[in-house]
Amino acid sequence: MSGAAPLVEIEHFGMDFGKKNVIRDLSFEIRAGETFGLLGSNGSGKTTTIRALLGIYLPTRGTLKINGRAFQPENGIRLGYLPEERGLYKKESVIDVMVYFGKLKGLSRDAAYKWSVNYLEQVDLSDKEKISVDKLSSGEQQKIQLGVTIMNNPDLLILDEPTKGFDPVNRRLLMNLVDAQKKLGSTVLMVTHQMEEVERLCDRIILLRDGVSRAYGTVEEVQDEFGSVLIHLEHQGRIPHSDKYMIIEDGESDSKLEVVGGANSADILRDLIESGMSISKFTPMRKSLDDIFVEIYGREELQKEG
Amino acid sequence: MAQHNLSNVVAFEIMRTVKKKRFWIGMLAMPLMIVVIFALVIFDNSHAKSTQRAQKNAHFTFEYFDQSNLIDTNIVAKLKGHTAASIQDGIASVKSGKVDAFFSYPAHPSKTATTIYGKDKGVFENGKYSSVAIVILQTSVQEKIGSAELSAIERGGIKSTTITYKEGVVAGGINALIPSMLFLVVFYIIIILLGNQMLTSTLDEKENRVTEMILTTINPTNLILGKVVSLFTLGVLQMVIFALPFIVGYSFFKSELHLPNIDFSHLVFDPQQMTLGALMLLGGFALFTGTLVALGAAMPTAKDAGPIFGGLITMIFIPFYAFSLIASSPNALIVRIFSYFPYSAPVTGMLRNGFGTLPLWQGIIVIIELWVLSAIVLRLAVRLFRYGSIEYSRKLSIREIFSA
Numbered sequence: 001m002s003g004a005a006p007l008v009e010i011e012h013f014g015m016d017f018g019k020k021n022v023i024r025d026l027s028f029e030i031r032a033g034e035t036f037g038l039l040g041s042n043g044s045g046k047t048t049t050i051r052a053l054l055g056i057y058l059p060t061r062g063t064l065k066i067n068g069r070a071f072q073p074e075n076g077i078r079l080g081y082l083p084e085e086r087g088l089y090k091k092e093s094v095i096d097v098m099v100y101f102g103k104l105k106g107l108s109r110d111a112a113y114k115w116s117v118n119y120l121e122q123v124d125l126s127d128k129e130k131i132s133v134d135k136l137s138s139g140e141q142q143k144i145q146l147g148v149t150i151m152n153n154p155d156l157l158i159l160d161e162p163t164k165g166f167d168p169v170n171r172r173l174l175m176n177l178v179d180a181q182k183k184l185g186s187t188v189l190m191v192t193h194q195m196e197e198v199e200r201l202c203d204r205i206i207l208l209r210d211g212v213s214r215a216y217g218t219v220e221e222v223q224d225e226f227g228s229v230l231i232h233l234e235h236q237g238r239i240p241h242s243d244k245y246m247i248i249e250d251g252e253s254d255s256k257l258e259v260v261g262g263a264n265s266a267d268i269l270r271d272l273i274e275s276g277m278s279i280s281k282f283t284p285m286r287k288s289l290d291d292i293f294v295e296i297y298g299r300e301e302l303q304k305e306g
Numbered sequence: 307m308a309q310h311n312l313s314n315v316v317a318f319e320i321m322r323t324v325k326k327k328r329f330w331i332g333m334l335a336m337p338l339m340i341v342v343i344f345a346l347v348i349f350d351n352s353h354a355k356s357t358q359r360a361q362k363n364a365h366f367t368f369e370y371f372d373q374s375n376l377i378d379t380n381i382v383a384k385l386k387g388h389t390a391a392s393i394q395d396g397i398a399s400v401k402s403g404k405v406d407a408f409f410s411y412p413a414h415p416s417k418t419a420t421t422i423y424g425k426d427k428g429v430f431e432n433g434k435y436s437s438v439a440i441v442i443l444q445t446s447v448q449e450k451i452g453s454a455e456l457s458a459i460e461r462g463g464i465k466s467t468t469i470t471y472k473e474g475v476v477a478g479g480i481n482a483l484i485p486s487m488l489f490l491v492v493f494y495i496i497i498i499l500l501g502n503q504m505l506t507s508t509l510d511e512k513e514n515r516v517t518e519m520i521l522t523t524i525n526p527t528n529l530i531l532g533k534v535v536s537l538f539t540l541g542v543l544q545m546v547i548f549a550l551p552f553i554v555g556y557s558f559f560k561s562e563l564h565l566p567n568i569d570f571s572h573l574v575f576d577p578q579q580m581t582l583g584a585l586m587l588l589g590g591f592a593l594f595t596g597t598l599v600a601l602g603a604a605m606p607t608a609k610d611a612g613p614i615f616g617g618l619i620t621m622i623f624i625p626f627y628a629f630s631l632i633a634s635s636p637n638a639l640i641v642r643i644f645s646y647f648p649y650s651a652p653v654t655g656m657l658r659n660g661f662g663t664l665p666l667w668q669g670i671i672v673i674i675e676l677w678v679l680s681a682i683v684l685r686l687a688v689r690l691f692r693y694g695s696i697e698y699s700r701k702l703s704i705r706e707i708f709s710a
Contacts (some may be wrong), residue, residue, distance in 0.1 A: 086514025104523045
């Protein structure tokens with residue numbers, strides 16, 4: 001994966017709305033075939049970045065490229081985009097809307113129709129083909145929206161807050177569709193603040209805060225960078241004090257240490273053994289992304305308030 | 307792909323419109339109303355004819371008193387009328403029911419009204435008394451003149467034909483005015499019938515929250531152009547359906563509808579007037595469509611766009627406040643202003659073109675102005691749609707529009 005060519009390249013991207021500086025200086029790339037997470041809290045600039053990448057906003061500074069050039073619809077890459085603001089032509093029939101989008105995405109009328117009929121069967125909506133979209137429940141509309149997003153077998157699938165407003169059934173459907181698209185070779189960009197999904201699906205992530213990158217790399221790299229490692233210890237004997245760790249929980253035989261100052265886990269294990277302790281279990285654990293997210297945003301909020 | 311998507315948008319927009327019942331209700335309401343009116347007119351005319359025949363054959367008794375000495379007693383005798391001894395006697399005869407009517411001819415019928423007294427037979431049937439009294443007077447005068455032609459001339463039955471020359475060639479006159487004014491009629495029909503649809507065509511994407519998906523799928527220029535082309539196509543369809551009852555009525559029920567016999571072979575299709583008219587129509591259509599589409603992209607809802615929409619529609623009626631000046635004094639200041647102000651220029655230009663008071667050079671300036679401005683406004687509409695239509699629930703400020 002690390003050798004794959006970048007499909008998306010963003011260099012020194014900046015975006016101002018009037019006097020408000022939404023994105024300061026953002027650079028990252030997404031490699032072909034990977035699943036990339038663009039993370040951040042509300043207002044951190046995630047959607048703005050996506051809109052600028054897709055040419056909906058003109059960037060104030062920097063360059064945003066897909067496949068080596070600024071994105072233009074109808075020109076080049078097959079794109080599937082599920083925006084945060086969801087919607088369809090509500091007064092038109094389900095099949096008309098799907099076929100229209102299929103045609104706009106380059107499918108022939110027949111191909112778009114066949115694909116739509118198959119998809120509606122898959123998601124148990126084949127009996128709703130001819131009724132207008134506004135007669136569907138919101139969950140059913142979400143299924144149609146997902147179908148429209150992937151019907152052209154996209155090279156790049158961008159999902160902005162994909163599970164927002166989705167019921168559990170559709171959330172699972174979405175995740176299955178993402179998995180299926182990944183297997184078909186799609187590059188996936190997920191914009192979210194749902195850390196569980198990110199840990200499960202993403203190869204690499206970038207974490208935004210106030211329009212600035214706060215972490216960038218594989219999930220493990222970010223965990224290493226931001227989350228101090230915890231060590232779960234089963235032992236006999238008293239744990240000696242050290243400047244390489246803090247004792248979080250000091251039990252008779254079950255304790256937790258937090259590694260500090262970038263110390264190496266192997267060095268800590270050696271020190272503990274040399275101190276005469278009997279170690280039956282030594283498990284280094286990374287903090288979850290969720291913990292890191294809360295820690296970063298919480299810490300910065302506290303700093304602001306302070 | 308771009309061309310392909312333009313046709314996709316045109317097809318989708320047309321189909322989604324013609325599939326709506328509301329469209330056909332609006333579309334067919336007017337022609338159906340016209341058909342109903344025509345049917346009523348035909349029915350009434352045939353009923354009126356039989357009534358006239360009945361009235362013609364219906365006899366009523368009358369007396370008259372003639373102070374003008376113009377009434378021919380032979381004519382009265384043929385109609386079985388009698389002279390009354392005095393006006394009072396005549397009135398008394400009517401009141402007593404001895405006769406149905408009494409006509410009192412004054413000494414100077416051209417200056418003083420002839421007074422008619424009669425038994426009341428209802429508002430419409432009472433008219434027969436007046437008709438008979440006047441026919442007796444007219445026929446009597448005709449007898450005195452001794453010539454039906456002189457009588458006709460005296461009654462004002464004179465026809466005249468005016469032939470005028472423009473640059474040494476016979477000018478078209480009214481026959482040239484009719485074809486070139488058709489462009490103005492088409493312009494009004496399209497803007498009035500489709501104005502609201504133009505406004506809401508981009509609001510639809512916005513209100514349905516579908517803008518972002520559309521903008522990443524299709525070039526916004528193609529989308530806007532597709533919408534404009536589909537609107538124009540629907541406008542043409544609407545005009546054909548509107549014109550249909552008139553064409554059928556004129557072709558098959560001309561006499562029943564009492565329509566004038568127009569000799570279309572006399573219509574003059576002046577190439578210059580027709581070209582200027584067509585180009586002003588297209589330029590005006592593009593300008594208004596572009597402006598309304600831009601307005602729809604900048605406003606969150608149709609309700610918010612309403613006041614500006616009303617103002618724009620008013621602009622196409624404003625030139626009629628200076629109609630007489632436009633027709634007769636093309637150099638008046640107000641006419642010049644209306645001729646060059648973009649939103650009054652199409653109507654003023656087409657009116658002046660029809661009246662033959664729009665010189666070629668001025669026509670060219672108006673057309674260039676309309677087409678250039680249309681291109682700018684359409685580009686602005688695309689820009690607004692691209693950058694403004696994702697502001698789903700708020701209006702864009704002028705500053706934001708130009709700084710996007």
